[in-house]
Amino acid sequence: MSQDIIYTSTSDESFKNRSTGYEYTVGPKPSLPDEYTRSPLTSKLYSESLNTKRHEVSLAAMTFLFQEMISALHKECKSVTEFETKLSSYGESIGSRLLELLNFRSSISPGSSSRTSTFLASSTSVLSSQTSQPANNTNNINNTNSNNSGGSTGNRTRSRSNTGTSSKDNTSSTKTTNRDSSDRHHHHHQVESLTSQISKMRRRDLKILDILQFIHGTLWSYLFNHVSDDLVKSSERNNEYMIIDNQPPLTQFISGSNNRISCDYFICGIIKGFLTNAGFRCKVTAHEMPQGQFDSRTVYLIQFDNQVLEREAIRFGQS
Amino acid sequence: MTIYSFWIFDKHCNCIYDREWTLLANPKSGTTNSKQNDDISKLLYGIIFSLRSVTGKLSSTETGRTNEISSISTGRFRIHTYCTATGLWFVLLTDFKPFNYSKVLQHIYSDIFVKYITNNYLSPYDFAQSEGEKRGQGTRKITNRHFKNNLELFLEPMISS
């Protein structure tokens, strides 16, 4: 028997050079464009216009990033509580920023509400909404009146329809950007002039219920593109409120309910950071409460400090 | 349907007959009895042998039900097997379109092999040269002219059609 090495999964050299897919000796081989006489399969993905698409962060990309964060944390932490505290602190810095950002975005006057809702439709995408900002901006200056539908930020259906019209305008304005690079500079000036669009700055909410509503509606819409599934006040304790998510998107792929709940502390951190920076000191924990078909239904329990309740009682009177 | 090659293995794991067609347009092309000690025949035997052990494990325990391999396919070709009770394997390599060749192999066994080899007193019954032969060297091949001719005649219409 000749003692050739069997290059597993190849038959001869020429075949080996041609073949695509996984080779045991060299690893995966990508297919090259000239490899087939036929044209490669075309995916609709490549022919679709990016401009007409809503700006969204890919859930896959987001979860991969989240996964790396979790495993890095998991390696360095010795106990579950340490892990949860650290993950929560990651979320807090995001939450405190969001307090600023979302209040600012909500204060853009109703006349340009279409733009506000475009931001929100961009869901988790901070980056893409920023890049779309210049384009939207010109669009709004030109079309403020035509887009004037006056919808509030919470009005999801209306904001979606607006997104459609405004993004069409995006197409034309981005084209001009490409034609003349100096235009881009011009756009940046207009970003700064966004302040002129704000007639009245939105103040942060001072009442517990108001700020919880803001989290339930605006913050959740910004993060996950839908309002949270429920906002409940505890009947037993005065200082406890619950925000409920039936299917937490970020942790939906994590197996083992205990593991998943620990990872939900990232969202807890965002809520905590948001509330603490707004002056509501609190503790936020995540709990699993499956109900019906929602196996991963998660409850974010918010426990306010007593001083918050006392302040509320003094400021707004007993209700 | 297209046929690429035909093999017979005996109970000692030796290849006792092989026929490979290299040019599909020409049924006379190719080689006969040249690959007995070639890697290819051993690999082919190995594949079928390993998969038979897999299917044997995965078979139902119900009595009277066999779990013989009928075909093995890759993206380019398909291997059809037919195993007899005496431990002979008839193997046919064809294109990968799923077509059942079990009757073809059965016919080769019952009408050609039995007729010209088993019923032939001058042909050895066991193709191993010595009694102690287990595997490897020292095997004879089927060289019977009638067997060859009839096999060619039978398979010729299937080579490329």
Place this chain on the structure above:
Amino acid sequence: MAIETILIINKSGGLIYQRNFSESFASKLNSNDFLIIASTIHSVFAITSQITPKALQITQNNVDYVIPYIPMVGMESSNPQQTRNANVPVKLGSYKGPDFFKEPFISWNKSGLRQLSTDQFTMYIYQTMTGLKFVALSSNVLSTNAGTMNGSIDKTKAVNVASQVADNFLRKIYCLYGDYVMKDPFYSMEMPIKSELFDKAVKRMVNNLL
């Protein structure tokens, strides 16, 4: 197509996932048996490419490796018995739309073992670009009565469709793997899959397959 067993074999031949979906012949085997079966399949898979017939090597004819997309294989809506969630759109993890993919795809399994048919079952193997193998054991059997030399074309087609359905189905299992295994921070690569979410999703898909 009734799926009996699903195996996932990693690129070095180790069995990382195995589930039986019915009380059939496969359920009496222990995990060690399955490990042996997995590594046997893995090695045979590699060897099959070695025995490519000469005629094929010479002609290099371009075999079409494109697998057509077969709509809604293993999806909720393909099963008319399950209409309870008709108003709730099924969420497919990070995949959008009603199905995991909608386009035909090129099979990466070009020279390796693809299908094994016996008297009792048919085994389908789907290999990914990275060498991961998804194996499905179906109790459906290639029809044996198409034995005549000019067997009906219809039957040939039906078997072809079965292998295409299997490729579509296993590719969807691969999609699930991409979501529930690859995106689980507590999974370590090449190790056995223990995610119960993946388990559940696979089970649901197998049940939807009629």
